[in-house]
Amino acid sequence: MVTMQDVAQRAGVTKQTVSNVVSGRVAVRPSTAARVRAAIDELGYVPNLVARSLATGSTRTVGLFVPTVATAFYADVVEAVEDALEERGYHLLLCTTRLDGERARRHLAGLTSRSVDALLIAGDRDLLDHLPLLANARFPVVLCAWETAVPERFPVVTIDYDYSGYVAGRHLRELGHERVAVLASPTHAVRVEGFRRAFADDGLTIPDSAIHMAPEPTFRGGIAAANTALAADPEATALFATHDVLAVGALEAARDAGRSVPHSLSVVGHDGSPEGLLSRPTLTSVALPKREMARQAIELLLRADATSGPSVISRQLLRPELIVRDSSGPPARIRRSSHGSVHRT
């Protein structure tokens, strides 16, 4: 392997001069620099990043923990983080924890040895128990995409999930819906709260009986929850699903139940994921500012690394944005026939 020393010899200078040329930190006489650069090319010299890291104490690598990568949300987060890092010349060390606490712990222990300059943990509640491990970490840690149970000791930049629920509710209220149901995943309580508040603002209460838990966060789970909801309250004119995949399931359930969307039933999702564009009708949803979140988290992380002071425990909340598409509209007027069955106009 060709080292800086080899280049120096070839160019007739010392390796410090080569270092100065390579780093550009110290001015070098143009003619010398040219000679050095020629030697570098001739020898095919490539600096050894590991040696540099040991000398500087910086690997220019940051670790990212995500529960999985096989989900539109986290896939986007990963790519957004990577982009933010690349702009700054950093590399990405990826760990997917797969909702496996033990696996997470192992990874954490590995990283603690400081092969990274900083660590970003995205929405991984399974890590919570092992977070104390991070107290000994030699690098700053920031949390992002955290919805519930946000640990106190770390800075976090996340999305205002309460507001995302609220904005969905607001939309349905503005359309004129009064009687609605919610399809939720167990971990999405905050979204549901926000959604209810939008109705409460207008003096409307969404009873607990109108909140239906999806058996699983999948298309099928959405169908099942929607079937339950539609059966429990045939007069509900709109469904809010806390997750787009549930909403797409709801669309399917509505079709099976002969409820046309949005004419006889409005459906609003959450996440603004691509599948909402593919569904029929296309899905009104709350888009999450993932890129912005990634950027701010990385910025926080890298600033903390630079100052290497204990990072200020700050809390940044980003506002999601409603995307109105074809699955939501004003409620149909409802009239009751004498024998109690429901017709929509």
Next chain:
Amino acid sequence: MVTMQDVAQRAGVTKQTVSNVVSGRVAVRPSTAARVRAAIDELGYVPNLVARSLATGSTRTVGLFVPTVATAFYADVVEAVEDALEERGYHLLLCTTRLDGERARRHLAGLTSRSVDALLIAGDRDLLDHLPLLANARFPVVLCAWETAVPERFPVVTIDYDYSGYVAGRHLRELGHERVAVLASPTHAVRVEGFRRAFADDGLTIPDSAIHMAPEPTFRGGIAAANTALAADPEATALFATHDVLAVGALEAARDAGRSVPHSLSVVGHDGSPEGLLSRPTLTSVALPKREMARQAIELLLRADATSGPSVISRQLLRPELIVRDSSGPPARIRRSSHGSVHRT
């Protein structure tokens, strides 16, 4: 930061002894080892991986290039690679190239500085032009998930895409289909060839006019291509889509066209992606052995790294497997009415 030296001092030994205890490579007297371990705990010592890497020449990190992570196929590849690495105590440095050659080149240049022990490049044709850069790499390189234009100079472990098309065709032939159409993405020529061969085996020719290119590799693209195909040949009894997302679009198009699946039309996809389980009906598809591919690629890579000899340019082909679900069945008998319109029984 507490170093090995600090631990040594505390335990009253030299740092080599500490090193021996930590690495476990050299036997240490139990009582001494205990003392060292106690010191490690008291001081909260964590070894510095960077220093170790410089000394050993190994970072225990491997780089992975993928076009994106926002696709079921590559998301699975990434997680499979990560699993294979974790078993061996390696970390994963991830680079998504986003079909951006320039971006890929930058990453490549960065990695060439050897912050990784090995590099796995998954199906990224955009890298092709920059591959010569890798000639100077200080680590072995292996290609995987490569479908076309496989470079000669690198080992590759990939899927037998010709066979995957073949197996889809075989399935349709066994069901009795004779007249079929293909929905394809431009980069899937190999799959199409294999598919055609299954028919050719029985003396049946699939004309070029029955191959329909999807305008984009999406749900909408699938709908569009299926519409074209169905209009071009209403008598086709089956559709093979080279990509599940196209197949799911075809399902939608079939529904719109009043063709019931599989009764009046069979649809076979490719990739065995999760969406095939969510569609209605569920999708018959060709499952790709991604985990096995990842495992073998990593094994090849790490072996090459260990021997550090020039890796043998081998070519490993893995066999995909047909998953029969509800979207395929025998063709309906077709009878023509006197005025030429088509009825199915």
Next chain:
DNA sequence: CTGAAAGCGCTTACAG
């Protein structure tokens, strides 16, 4: 089984 030495390839002050 334990200790003294050299070295991994770079960078960072510090003289000249």
Next chain:
DNA sequence: CTGAAAGCGCTTACAG
């Protein structure tokens, strides 16, 4: 602007 020295924290032979 360029060179000599020390050091980053570990590991790897090599003596004792």
